[in-house]
Amino acid sequence: MKSRPTILDVAKQAGVSKSTVSLVLQGASSVKDETRASVRKAMAEIGYVYNRSAATLRSSSSGLIGLVINDLRNPFFTEFAALFQMELAQAGFATVLANSDEDPKLQSQMISSLVEHGVSGFIISPAYGDEASTLAVLEAANTPTLQVFRTLEPEGRTFPLLAPDYLTGGRLAAEHLVAQGCKKIAFLGGLEGRPVTRERMAGYLSVLEEHGHEPLILTGQSTRAFGKTMAVQLRKDHPGVDGVICFNDLVALGVLAACPDLGIKAGRELRVVGFDDIEDGQDSYPPLTTVSCNIPDFAASTARQIVAWIKEGKAPPPESRSPVRLVIRASSSD
Amino acid sequence: MKSRPTILDVAKQAGVSKSTVSLVLQGASSVKDETRASVRKAMAEIGYVYNRSAATLRSSSSGLIGLVINDLRNPFFTEFAALFQMELAQAGFATVLANSDEDPKLQSQMISSLVEHGVSGFIISPAYGDEASTLAVLEAANTPTLQVFRTLEPEGRTFPLLAPDYLTGGRLAAEHLVAQGCKKIAFLGGLEGRPVTRERMAGYLSVLEEHGHEPLILTGQSTRAFGKTMAVQLRKDHPGVDGVICFNDLVALGVLAACPDLGIKAGRELRVVGFDDIEDGQDSYPPLTTVSCNIPDFAASTARQIVAWIKEGKAPPPESRSPVRLVIRASSSD
DNA sequence: CTGAAAGCGCTTACAG
DNA sequence: CTGAAAGCGCTTACAG
Structure with a gap:
């Protein structure tokens, strides 16, 4: 050497x-x-x-951006991470990845490590829990930081939030099911009390109220496994339900996977709508109706904003919401 | 500031x-x-x-490891990336991520960028194409480099390869289907001529030959969409096929998703086996039989080996194969 | 066990 | 448009 x-x-x-x-x-x-x-x-x-280390030392700008994700194994976040990394590479920045795996302790640790590496900015889709400590580490870093998808600060905002318009997404889904003639529409999944859950649910609730429908809410993990379990439970305890809006596509795919064994015709007897528009939903049986957050645009926009902030000192507004749209497939309209 | x-x-x-x-x-x-x-x-x-940049400059060891992945959107690679990153964090290293998206040009560029950042080591699951140029950049970096899952160097080995024992995986899958009584077993997906495809296929071919069965090979993209298309084509052109071994789980999930509309009972009339054991396969309908590569162990072992190489100068052997096992679920044994 | 000095490879003013 | 000098914040021998 x-x-x-x-x-x-x-x-x-x-x-x-x-x-x-x-x-x-x-x-x-x-x-x-x-x-x-x-x-x-x-x-x-x-x-x-x-030699960037030398340059960094002198100029204190590393060209590194820290991407901290609460659950990298969820395809929704993966797609974001992959696209974001590629956008950033185009702009001459490298992406340092950290999967906090929903663990706030790990999250703080990883952020600290990224700070030592002198990252020029943070993008964080935070894990909940121990918010104060995570925010403290981030604040001490004193570097441009954007929250995406989720926020640790429901009130006020130290770090700008970029997120899809979940509320409208929930509305679109509910309006669609009502238009399809559903009489009893349930909301499945999403952890109780989390801001994202609340927003998606609020859209659902407002539409149901407008139409005089009774809501039915079954919160829980946002996984395929939970979706499967819930499908069984719906059949047993709430046989009247003819439409479900799922917190995310994973839950919806779980519901769809459980239908054949339960003798339910998904898309006819039970209309299913997901949220996120992950790739898998295009090829499920039946293909999944879902609220798309347009991740490619979202990733590109996130990259642009952090780069602008770093290079030109232009901080984005405290909160921006990106448009969502309903993608109708057979799972809700057979 | x-x-x-x-x-x-x-x-x-x-x-x-x-x-x-x-x-x-x-x-x-x-x-x-x-x-x-x-x-x-x-x-x-x-x-x-x-301040690590200062330390790096003096000691020329950055504590950064470059992870270059050909397709981060494939859940198989995502799972590896997420687990690998977390293992590495435990050992005090940060992971810089690059998704080459199967584009060799991008791959070379990103590797160069990582070299500038002074990464102490590379883990690469390479994109094929323009091998010489990728290898040249890597060689010039003169830093510990491990190939995982795939290799750019079918003959000889500049950079050690860590990969699951694909051949045995192919054998296990084929033996299982033969034991289930399948008479006509097809191999679906995988790009023609690629080493990984060849290995998985070789296991399949040797078992079929041992049992005097005629092989049927339909190579192609390794996606859900391809699986769906192939299911249709099988029904039309090869109605006798009663078992399929898919290059990976995505193809297999595509086949399963297409079955209901084709009136095929997957798991009985058509027994389906995948490869990789991604999470989705546990919750598909029916749950997917697949060859597991035990990614958690594989990721941990990869992390250990690159760290040992960096810290103690111990390069791993030119090639090591990790064990695989067949996970039997309903898609092949209803 | 601790101190003083040099140097890693750049960038940054400052002259010319 | 180009040169000489200083300095970024550490680590590394080397004395003591």
């Missing part, structure tokens, strides 16, 4: 001073094209590799 | 020299317990944050 060439080596090779090399590296417009070219050529010749 | 305290500030606060602070930071055993305690206390008092 011989040590890598430095800008001094490049300078020598190109016959200029190291300042000039540094300027070329930073893309400064003040360097003559000719000089720039010869510097670039020298770099290629000796296999120069930019 | 006032600048952060440095070890000098800590030293002043604690009344020791900055070397001592540095030694405490590194956990050197030569520092008196009492001194160590007072240094730690000083750090807490003034809110000191370790």
Whole structure:
């Protein structure tokens, strides 16, 4: 492992001073094209590799962005993470990943580690619990920080929140089921009392009230397994239910998977709507009607905003909501 | 944004020299317990944050590991990435993520960027194509590099490969279907000629030959959509097929999703086996029989090996295969 | 067990 | 447009 060439080596090779090399590296417009070219050529010749640690130390900007996700195994977050990382790479930033796995202790630890690495910004879809400590670490970091999808601060906002318009999503889903003629519509999944659950549910509740329908709410884990269990329970305890709005697609896919064994025709006897529009829903049986949050746009917009904040100091507004839309498939309209 | 305290500030606060602070930071055993305690206390008092860029510059070890994945949206890889990241965090390393999205150009670019950030090691599940250029960038990095799941170097090995024993997996799947009484077993999905496809298929082929069965191979994309299409095509062109081994679970889930509309009873008339054991397969209808690669163990072992290589210079053997096992569920044994 | 000094590879003013 | 000098915050020998 011989040590890598430095800008001094490049300078020598190109016959200029190291300042000039540094300027070329930073893309400064003040360097003559000719000089720039010869510097670039020298770099290629000796296999120069930019050392960001050195640059970071001097300029205190690492080009690293910390992405902290509460549950990376949920395809919804994965899709976001993958797209966000790629957007960021385009803008010249690398993404340091941390999966907090819904564990606030782990979350604080990982954030601290990212701070040591000098990340220039944070994107966090936070795990709930021990909010004060997480917020304290983040605040101490004193670096642009965006909350996405969820917030640790239901009241007031230290860190701007970017989230889909969950409430409208809940409304769209409920209106659709009412329009399909459903008489008894249940809301399934979502942890009680969480802001996201509350918002999605609020949309559902307001529509039901407008139409004089009785609501039925069964909160719980947001997993396939919970969806399966609930399908069984609905059949047993609430046979009248003819439509369900699920907290997310995983729950909905669980419901759909349980239907055949229960002899329920999903999409006819039981109309099912999910939330998130993960890829799996396109190929389930039957294909899943769902509220799409348009993750590709959301990821691109998140990347743009954190980069703008870092580069130009423009903090986004305390809260922005991105549009959602209903994607109608056979699970609700057979 | 006032600048952060440095070890000098800590030293002043604690009344020791900055070397001592540095030694405490590194956990050197030569520092008196009492001194160590007072240094730690000083750090807490003034809110000191370790600056890794500075440490990296001097010691040329960043504590960053680059994870380059060909398709992060595939749940199989996501699960690996999430678990690997968490293992690594335990060992004091942060994970920088790059999704190459099966694009070799992007892959080279992202690797270069990670090299600039001074990653101490690479884990790569490579995208195929333009192998020479990817390998060149990696080689120039001159840092511990492990290939996982796939290799860019079918012959010889510059970078050790860690992969599940795909061949045995293919055999287990085929033997199981033969034991279930299947007479005509097809192999679905996997891109033609890729090493991973070849290995899984080889296991299948050898078992079929042992039993005097005719093989039927339909390669293609490894997606749910492909599985759905193939189910239709099987019904039309190869109605005799009573068992399928799919390249991965996504293909298998696609086949299962298509069965109801085709009037096929999956698990009886058509026995389906997948590969990977992603979570979704537990809750599909019917639950999916599959070859498990035991990702939690695999991720932990990968983390251990890269850390050992970095810290102790122990490179793993050129190739190691981890055990697989068949998980039998209703999709093949109703 | 602790201190003083040098240096990692850049960027940043400041001259010219 | 280019050079010489200082400094970012650590770690690393080397003395004591």
